[in-house]
Amino acid sequence: MPSGAAPLHRQIRAAIEAKILSGEWLPGTRIPNETELAATYGCARMTVNKALSELAADGLIERRRKSGSVVRQPVLQSAVLEIHDIRAEVETIGLSYRFEILKRQARQASRADCARLQIEEPVPVLALTCLHCAAERPFCLEDRLISLAAVPNAKNEAFAALAPGAWLIGEVPWSTAEHRISAVSAGPDASLLQRPLGSACLAVERRTWNAEQPVTHVRLIYPGDAHALVARFTPSKAG
Incomplete structure (x- = not known):
């Protein structure tokens, strides 16, 4: 040598x-x-x-x-406190990305929809189910509710070039975001993620507001063995 x-x-x-x-x-x-x-x-x-x-x-x-x-399928890390683009997550590690809109429905908000958006009076909403893939393998299942009162252009948007999350980032500003992360078992949609029913998954729920107006609520389901969440903190400066 x-x-x-x-x-x-x-x-x-x-x-x-x-x-x-x-x-x-x-x-x-x-x-x-x-x-x-x-x-x-x-x-x-x-x-x-x-x-x-x-x-x-x-x-x-x-x-x-x-x-x-x-x-091995890469274990991807996402910053918990960021509004991130799923495509960027996938392409950062060199894998090809694609997404598919599985369900789409414009409707008047139901009681459950109002609870998700944290509103009292029903407004028109757009409900979307989207599958994100990395290297042609299921990566994340997205269940999103968009307030058409806040984003009326979403009603006629085809989401052909950009997935709903990425499109919203460029379409409407947000001033506040709330995250909730939990461990869940794969439910009836487990087959979409190519995981057995009841297998461990990671759920990330996020609400965003523009000023006081709710914009969207999204629930992202990741296979538990293929994703990790990280956050970086700095110590607060006590008086």
């Missing part, structure tokens, strides 16, 4: 990591086994094993008995 060169197991790790992060090896791709990699790099299987163990510890691959190692 040349002076100053990284140890061979680190070089193997870096080569595999580059293929994963570049998107050349997508989630679910089978990685060559230890014998194949040892032959490729002209080293002992123990060296390859060390590289694969580090990749597994970092969450990039999953090592399975008998079937070998595969690229």
